[in-house]
Amino acid sequence: MFIGVDLGGTNIAVGLVDGKCKLKCQKSRPTKPERGPEPIIRNIINLIDEVIDHHGITKKEVRAVGIGIPGLADPKTGDVIQCVNLNWTHVPLRKPMEEALGIPVFIDNDATLAGLAEYEIGSMKGKSSGVFMTIGTAIGGGIIIGGKIHTGYSGIGSEIGHMIVGENFYDCNCGNNGCLETFASGTALIKYTKKLIEEGNKNTIIMEKIGGDIDNLNGKIIFDSAEGGDELANKAVDRIAKYLAIGIINVTSVIDPEVFVLGGGISKAGPILLDRVRKEVLKRRYFKTLPVGNIELAQLGNEAGIIGAAMLGRHSI
Amino acid sequence: MFIGVDLGGTNIAVGLVDGKCKLKCQKSRPTKPERGPEPIIRNIINLIDEVIDHHGITKKEVRAVGIGIPGLADPKTGDVIQCVNLNWTHVPLRKPMEEALGIPVFIDNDATLAGLAEYEIGSMKGKSSGVFMTIGTAIGGGIIIGGKIHTGYSGIGSEIGHMIVGENFYDCNCGNNGCLETFASGTALIKYTKKLIEEGNKNTIIMEKIGGDIDNLNGKIIFDSAEGGDELANKAVDRIAKYLAIGIINVTSVIDPEVFVLGGGISKAGPILLDRVRKEVLKRRYFKTLPVGNIELAQLGNEAGIIGAAMLGRHSI
Numbered sequence: 238m239f240i241g242v243d244l245g246g247t248n249i250a251v252g253l254v255d256g257k258c259k260l261k262c263q264k265s266r267p268t269k270p271e272r273g274p275e276p277i278i279r280n281i282i283n284l285i286d287e288v289i290d291h292h293g294i295t296k297k298e299v300r301a302v303g304i305g306i307p308g309l310a311d312p313k314t315g316d317v318i319q320c321v322n323l324n325w326t327h328v329p330l331r332k333p334m335e336e337a338l339g340i341p342v343f344i345d346n347d348a349t350l351a352g353l354a355e356y357e358i359g360s361m362k363g364k365s366s367g368v369f370m371t372i373g374t375a376i377g378g379g380i381i382i383g384g385k386i387h388t389g390y391s392g393i394g395s396e397i398g399h400m401i402v403g404e405n406f407y408d409c410n411c412g413n414n415g416c417l418e419t420f421a422s423g424t425a426l427i428k429y430t431k432k433l434i435e436e437g438n439k440n441t442i443i444m445e446k447i448g449g450d451i452d453n454l455n456g457k458i459i460f461d462s463a464e465g466g467d468e469l470a471n472k473a474v475d476r477i478a479k480y481l482a483i484g485i486i487n488v489t490s491v492i493d494p495e496v497f498v499l500g501g502g503i504s505k506a507g508p509i510l511l512d513r514v515r516k517e518v519l520k521r522r523y524f525k526t527l528p529v530g531n532i533e534l535a536q537l538g539n540e541a542g543i544i545g546a547a548m549l550g551r552h553s554i
Numbered sequence: 555m556f557i558g559v560d561l562g563g564t565n566i567a568v569g570l571v572d573g574k575c576k577l578k579c580q581k582s583r584p585t586k587p588e589r590g591p592e593p594i595i596r597n598i599i600n601l602i603d604e605v606i607d608h609h610g611i612t613k614k615e616v617r618a619v620g621i622g623i624p625g626l627a628d629p630k631t632g633d634v635i636q637c638v639n640l641n642w643t644h645v646p647l648r649k650p651m652e653e654a655l656g657i658p659v660f661i662d663n664d665a666t667l668a669g670l671a672e673y674e675i676g677s678m679k680g681k682s683s684g685v686f687m688t689i690g691t692a693i694g695g696g697i698i699i700g701g702k703i704h705t706g707y708s709g710i711g712s713e714i715g716h717m718i719v720g721e722n723f724y725d726c727n728c729g730n731n732g733c734l735e736t737f738a739s740g741t742a743l744i745k746y747t748k749k750l751i752e753e754g755n756k757n758t759i760i761m762e763k764i765g766g767d768i769d770n771l772n773g774k775i776i777f778d779s780a781e782g783g784d785e786l787a788n789k790a791v792d793r794i795a796k797y798l799a800i801g802i803i804n805v806t807s808v809i810d811p812e813v814f815v816l817g818g819g820i821s822k823a824g825p826i827l828l829d830r831v832r833k834e835v836l837k838r839r840y841f842k843t844l845p846v847g848n849i850e851l852a853q854l855g856n857e858a859g860i861i862g863a864a865m866l867g868r869h870s871i
Contacts, residue, residue, distance in 0.1 A: 309844070319841055326843065366707055380808070382699070389810020390683055391845045399840035400804040403720045403732070411840035413803075415720070486730075487717040491697070491808045493706020523716035523728035524636055526643065527626070528708045 238294060240285050240340075241547030242304040243347065246270060246322035249277065251284040252540070253292050253299075254547035258358045260540055262292050270323045277323075278330065282337045301550025302340050304330065305347035305542050311392045315344055318392060321410060343553040349386055349395055350545030351537070352379020355498050357548050359536035366494040369535070370397065370484065371501035376418040379545075382492070386552070398422065402483050406432065417487075420480035423456045423503045430459050430473040441469040460506040477503070478510065482517030489522070489529055500535030507534065555611060557602050557657075558864030559621040560664065563587060563639035566594070568601040569857070570609050570616075571864035575675045577857055579609050587640045594640075595647065599654045618867025619657050621647065622664035622859050628709045632661055635709060638727060660870040666703055666712055667862030668854070669696020672815050674865050676853035683811040686852070687714065687801065688818035693735040696862075699809065703869070715739065719800050723749065734804075737797035740773045740820045747776050747790040758786035777823040794820070795827065799834030806839070806846055817852030824851065 308320030315331020352369030376398030398418035625637030632648020669686030693715030715735035
């Protein structure tokens, strides 16, 4: 048995997963990041104990604990390098947890681990290499090469949301201008649509759907409006599709994976997004006769984080 | 013993290399790409025979032949996928050569193989991973991960010159706009400098150095002028350094290698380029506390192509 921990900015979710990636039971608790690392780490340890007790097994039956964090991890030291939405910088995580639990603990980026889950039982299954792109508030990446996670020498690779792909009208929270996630995340989609409306393009069904209050705008409203034929919404959806395609082309020009898998909240838009991204990729690949990896939607939902984290444990011991 | 073949747009160079990467003897001949593949392949075979004869060994002592091509290779089939400057598309190369020679033949991209040579005996030696960037007429890449070449599922990876990094004033020969090599290659440096001059910025020492004839412009003149304090030349050098840094940041955000090695004609500018690229990378990395791989100049010269090709043979058998 393996424990998977999905440490998010909002919730800590802990699950018990068997060797076949089956989630046996799960418990969660609010993260409340303002508390700082120490009580959060204590909460994770308590949740692990609860899950083990609840399933009626002993700690000895748990072979490893894997933790997905919403930021950069150093897999070698087990330290969190940086988590912007937890406000953690250089926080040891493996060490205090191993001391408390007596079980091997491994950590990695949450998108990387969701990618690992897709590799084990989802859209990347059986592929020699694949790149998982989680498109939500930001853009995260999970890279699998030859069945193994690749996060690079310092653990800062597979951060594909921070590839620079142009100049944009607002800066990324990393401090740069032009990061992929400022063009192609859910946040980017909403900001760009707001910008179009605020520039005076009020002739859109979106205005009605948000009751005239721009703060009610969300990704679902934009995609639904685009599907309904709304011009402004289609302009915004075309832009996110264009930049996701550029992201895919850029990753191809570095590592050329067999498959790309789109996950995260924005991927729930489904065919309208997938079809446009595929079309843009065909249009934008370098040399028009060349192949590009298949582009698919993620098969797993929220449980990918826990399952992937548990599988990190299985891969690492 | 191994044979390395560096098939370029101008010359075919063939060398005999021992297991310690020592080039024992070398012969070359003009490529004349207008002849088409068949006579060129025959020439390569003849040059291999000549090199073997000249060194007084037998074919049986040659364990493998490696060939570097100036384009995309499919390492699985041994076919050339595409070579723009040879005008080859889907040309079988391994098959006719193995039939003629009776020795195992392997092919890969020339920048990839120059990177392999840097890994064996140059700036990447002993590193867990590294990315070689050859900056000349175009930008090529060679990616080594865990001691192995990585060109991806279809052999179209490590083409880092075709990452899209912005919008540019001219299109790439691949058909896209915004490719890294249109901002950061030697060609890009010259085109941008010409553009500045043609826009009316004639107050530059460059005008004197080129005798007023814009067609005399080259990379060396631009770098020399920048070192001499010329404002226009410095603007052009700053731009190439900025975009090389963006290329390095983007590759880091995908695979985060331990080291970047700059090679090719433009890298001969030396410290003036290296210092500015390093400075720009520090400025532009995502999250300012993060590490980025070391950036070094290539240690090998023109012989890197032959040595790397020979080492492809050694790695592959």
